[in-house]
Amino acid sequence: xxxxxxxxxxxxxxxxxxFELFVPDKKPWSGSQNGFKLPTEGEEYxxxxxxxxxxxxxxxxxxxxxxxxxxxxxxxxxxxxxxxxDGDQTEEGESARQPYKVLEVLIDGDIxxxxxxxxxQFLAIATSHTIHVGLLPSPAEFDGxxxxxxxxxxxxxxxxxxxxxxxxxxxxxxxxxxxHGSCLVTVTVEAAVRVWELNKSNQWSFDAPTLAxxxxxxESAKSQKDNVSPRRLGNKQGFSxxxxxxEIASACFGGVGASDxxxxxxxxxxxxxxxxxxGVLCPLLPTRWQPTATQIPSxxxxxxAQKEVLALDPSIFEGNEAPLKDDQWKWLSEIDAQVPLxxxxxxxxxxxxxxxxxxxxxxxxxxxxxxxxxxxxxxxxYLDVSDIRVVAAKRDTQExxxxxxxxxxxxxxxxxxxxxxxxxxxxxxxxxxxLFLDVEGVEGQWLPAKAPKRQAAEPKFPELIPLxxxxxxxxxxxxxxxxxxxxxDPFSCYSFFVTHSQGVFxxxxxxxxxxxxxxxQSTTTHGAQSPARxxxxxSISIKTSPPPDPNHHRPxxxxxxxxxxxxxxxxxx
Numbered sequence: 001x002x003x004x005x006x007x008x009x010x011x012x013x014x015x016x017x018x019f020e021l022f023v024p025d026k027k028p029w030s031g032s033q034n035g036f037k038l039p040t041e042g043e044e045y046x047x048x049x050x051x052x053x054x055x056x057x058x059x060x061x062x063x064x065x066x067x068x069x070x071x072x073x074x075x076x077x078x079x080x081x082x083x084x085x086d087g088d089q090t091e092e093g094e095s096a097r098q099p100y101k102v103l104e105v106l107i108d109g110d111i112x113x114x115x116x117x118x119x120x121q122f123l124a125i126a127t128s129h130t131i132h133v134g135l136l137p138s139p140a141e142f143d144g145x146x147x148x149x150x151x152x153x154x155x156x157x158x159x160x161x162x163x164x165x166x167x168x169x170x171x172x173x174x175x176x177x178x179x180h181g182s183c184l185v186t187v188t189v190e191a192a193v194r195v196w197e198l199n200k201s202n203q204w205s206f207d208a209p210t211l212a213x214x215x216x217x218x219e220s221a222k223s224q225k226d227n228v229s230p231r232r233l234g235n236k237q238g239f240s241x242x243x244x245x246x247e248i249a250s251a252c253f254g255g256v257g258a259s260d261x262x263x264x265x266x267x268x269x270x271x272x273x274x275x276x277x278x279g280v281l282c283p284l285l286p287t288r289w290q291p292t293a294t295q296i297p298s299x300x301x302x303x304x305a306q307k308e309v310l311a312l313d314p315s316i317f318e319g320n321e322a323p324l325k326d327d328q329w330k331w332l333s334e335i336d337a338q339v340p341l342x343x344x345x346x347x348x349x350x351x352x353x354x355x356x357x358x359x360x361x362x363x364x365x366x367x368x369x370x371x372x373x374x375x376x377x378x379x380x381x382y383l384d385v386s387d388i389r390v391v392a393a394k395r396d397t398q399e400x401x402x403x404x405x406x407x408x409x410x411x412x413x414x415x416x417x418x419x420x421x422x423x424x425x426x427x428x429x430x431x432x433x434x435l436f437l438d439v440e441g442v443e444g445q446w447l448p449a450k451a452p453k454r455q456a457a458e459p460k461f462p463e464l465i466p467l468x469x470x471x472x473x474x475x476x477x478x479x480x481x482x483x484x485x486x487x488x489d490p491f492s493c494y495s496f497f498v499t500h501s502q503g504v505f506x507x508x509x510x511x512x513x514x515x516x517x518x519x520x521q522s523t524t525t526h527g528a529q530s531p532a533r534x535x536x537x538x539s540i541s542i543k544t545s546p547p548p549d550p551n552h553h554r555p556x557x558x559x560x561x562x563x564x565x566x567x568x569x570x571x572x573x
Contacts, residue, residue: 011079017099018075024064045128053114062111070100102149118181129164131157155206160233170248176257176266177289187251191215192230222451224363249274249385255392263298265392276383279370283444285358303332334359362446387427389486394418427484431473436464
């Protein structure tokens with residue numbers, strides 16, 4: 001039997017003020033409040049819904065298409081302070097204090113996705129087809145404002161790009177290498193990837209992307225000279241059977257920009273189609289980008305080591321691997337030749353970050369690696385994919401130590417715990433979670449400057465090793481509109497939430513990561529254990545169900561619907 005760990009905290013349940021954060025207004029909502037309009041009857045959109053975002057302990061969420069803000073730490077502190085001081089009696093002034101504030105924005109359509117930029121300055125707001133970017137007030141402005149509602153200045157992103165006449169939006173992502181967290185990447189269902197380098201002082205930065213590519217065209221491109229730009233508003237697109245099989249379900253970056261990640265991870269964009277075909281763009285960078293402290297040293301160590309091997313014995317590399325390693329060396333040499341710009345941070349003027357420009361010698365657009373299908377036998381014949389999540393492999397510290405002085409050895413050894421292979425997680429609309437291992441890793445690849453005169457060898461793409469398939473939906477419980485999504489755990493990259501209409505599930509891969517890493521590093525020939533086998537030895541999985549409603553709530557995950565009055569269970573084998 002599952003063991004009951006805890007219920008929803010008292011400061012988020014009735015009669016606490018925090019309970020009101022997730023409850024719709026008492027008055028009926030007409031659908032046009034604050035300029036909002038719901039989709040008219042007959043309009044259909046099937047896609048993700050991520051309507052909770054956070055900035056530290058601050059949360060932003062949509063309730064009745066109304067964006068609300070609150071600070072969970074203050075809600076908890078105020079509730080516990082009142083009970084410590086007065087028992088069950090509250091002071092009139094504090095009990096009447098509004099537990100949340102409303103951000104007034106003018107947006108037409110049902111808000112489907114919210115995402116806060118890494119620097120906490122921007123809030124990306126997406127409907128089915130349109131995207132807006134709001135300038136978030138600081139925490140002090142929220143706390144110091146006594147009004148129930150606050151007007152938030154917003155910009156329309158791509159006034160002629162993300163519109164109803166164009167493709168629906170699949171994903172909105174903040175680039176891990178964006179300068180001070182201000183680079184937004186948008187991916188549409190029609191496989192158009194656009195990079196936006198935002199500047200709140202320059203309105204034109206919200207009008208046009210600095211880089212745009214159509215993955216459908218890029219897949220068949222032979223050289224850098226081929227036109228791979230997405231279609232524009234007013235240009236009709238011809239029908240092709242391939243377009244049906246090339247509808248993007250979701251996209252994510254292969255890393256979060258942490259210093260202990262594999263250096264290619266943060267500049268790698270993973271995409272997955274609804275049919276389960278995976279495509280990879282590496283390196284995808286904005287015009288100006290900000291590496292981590294270990295990213296360029298790690299790349300230098302890896303590329304230089306491969307260059308030395310290539311010089312000694314070129315036959316070691318198969319097919320077109322030798323030209324690929326030479327391209328990587330040219331690309332990195334262009335970075336090493338730069339004198340980085342030192343830019344002060346807005347939150348700390350005493351700290352400076354090194355800003356580099358994107359190398360242009362090999363072209364700004366990388367080769368599309370893929371599309372490659374999921375391994376045979378890892379799933380059923382037909383997949384209806386809804387989301388993708390990739391956990392970056394840890395960096396190779398030993399390779400870096402060969403390049404660096406001994407005085408940096410201690411710094412390089414810090415924060416390198418984890419798995420030396422990337423974990424690829426795929427969600428399908430029937431609630432199944434597919435786990436794969438990317439042992440070889442993804443490296444930068446580019447198109448040649450000119451189309452080859454004869455058929456070139458197919459580039460080598462990473463192979464995914466199937467690990468496990470886990471069920472989160474009972475058979476027959478999924479609906480046609482079901483679209484499960486991933487939500488990150490801010491405390492661990494190896495933990496995440498899966499949310500759909502039937503509940504919120506918590507998964508932790510940490511119990512078997514250390515043992516799996518030992519298997520990968522061992523010289524034995526037997527295969528590594530799967531997560532399920534490690535789970536039988538020691539693991540904890542947490543699940544919230546049934547479907548959410550406003551009576552109780554867990555604030556960490558991003559619910560598909562309102563929160564639910566259910567306890568949290570832990571199962572242990």
